[in-house]
Amino acid sequence: MVVSSVPGFDAIIALGSNIGDKACHIADAVQAFTADGWVRLVKRSANYRTAPWGHTDQDWFVNACMSVKTELAPHELLARCQAVERQLGRERTIKWGPRVIDLDILVYRDLALNDPDLVLPHPHITARAFVLVPLADVAPDLVIKGRSVRAWLTELPHDDVVALTPGP
Numbered sequence: 001m002v003v004s005s006v007p008g009f010d011a012i013i014a015l016g017s018n019i020g021d022k023a024c025h026i027a028d029a030v031q032a033f034t035a036d037g038w039v040r041l042v043k044r045s046a047n048y049r050t051a052p053w054g055h056t057d058q059d060w061f062v063n064a065c066m067s068v069k070t071e072l073a074p075h076e077l078l079a080r081c082q083a084v085e086r087q088l089g090r091e092r093t094i095k096w097g098p099r100v101i102d103l104d105i106l107v108y109r110d111l112a113l114n115d116p117d118l119v120l121p122h123p124h125i126t127a128r129a130f131v132l133v134p135l136a137d138v139a140p141d142l143v144i145k146g147r148s149v150r151a152w153l154t155e156l157p158h159d160d161v162v163a164l165t166p167g168p
Contacts, residue, residue: 008042008043008067009042009043009067009068009069009138009139010068010069010070010108010109011067011068011070011074011077011105011106011107011108011109012065012066012067012068012105012106012107012135012138012139012142013033013065013066013068013081013103013104013105013106014063014064014065014102014103014104014106014122014131014134014135015029015030015063015064015065015066015101015102015103016050016061016062016063016064016099016101016102016130017029017061017062017099017100017101017102018052018059018060018061018062018098018099019059019098019099019100020100022061022062023047023062023164023165025062025088025100025101026047026062026064026101028088028101029084029085029088029101029103030044030064030066032084032087032088033066033068033080033081033084033103034068038070038071038072038080039068039069039070039072039077039080040068040069040070041066041067041068042066042067042068042069042138043066043067043137043138043139044064044065044066044067044137044138045064045065045066045134045135045137045138046064046134046137046163046164046165047062047063047064047163047164047165048062048063048064048130048133048134048161048162048163048164049061049062049161049162049163049164050062050063050129050130050160050161050162051130051160059098061130062164063130063131063133063134063161064134065106065131065134065135065137065138066138067138067139074105074108074111074113074118074120075117075118077105077108078105078117078118081103081104081105082103084101084103085099085100085101085102085103088100088101089101104122105118105120105122106121106122106125106131106135107120107121107122107125107142107144108120121144125144125152126144126145126147126152126155127156128156129153129156129157129158129160129161130161132149132152132153132156132158133153133158133161135149136149136150136153
């Protein structure tokens with residue numbers, strides 16, 4: 001098993017923004033994602049200021065995570081992520097480049113999936129402090145690849161992941 005279930009949520013979504021009012025875009029995405037009741041917010045992390053990753057010649061990011069309850073299937077949840085991104089003005093131009101909003105499914109229950117459209121758990125969770133720090137706010141004991149989020153976080157420097165809002 002790649003992920004061990006943690007009671008209380010069905011999926012965890014990572015959010016990021018580095019264009020315009022970043023924190024507002026994160027809040028708008030959470031609201032849009034949960035507006036119709038098909039996805040219910042369980043817990044939300046603090047907002048964190050983070051350095052760009054991948055394509056580093058761009059503005060800093062605000063990153064966050066939210067755990068959710070839903071009956072949507074994984075690909076339906078992915079379609080919802082992409083719909084919210086489009087609704088908030090995301091344009092995909094440069095891989096890992098600037099974006100108004102980015103929503104990624106990190107985990108979906110204890111499902112391991114590897115298809116062209118969706119890989120679960122997200123393949124880069126354990127290598128990115130900007131994901132692990134907010135993930136630790138919502139599911140510190142979640143086990144990925146045999147180790148808890150807290151344990152993975154001890155492996156990465158994360159001094160540059162700075163809380164902008166109080167945590168949960």
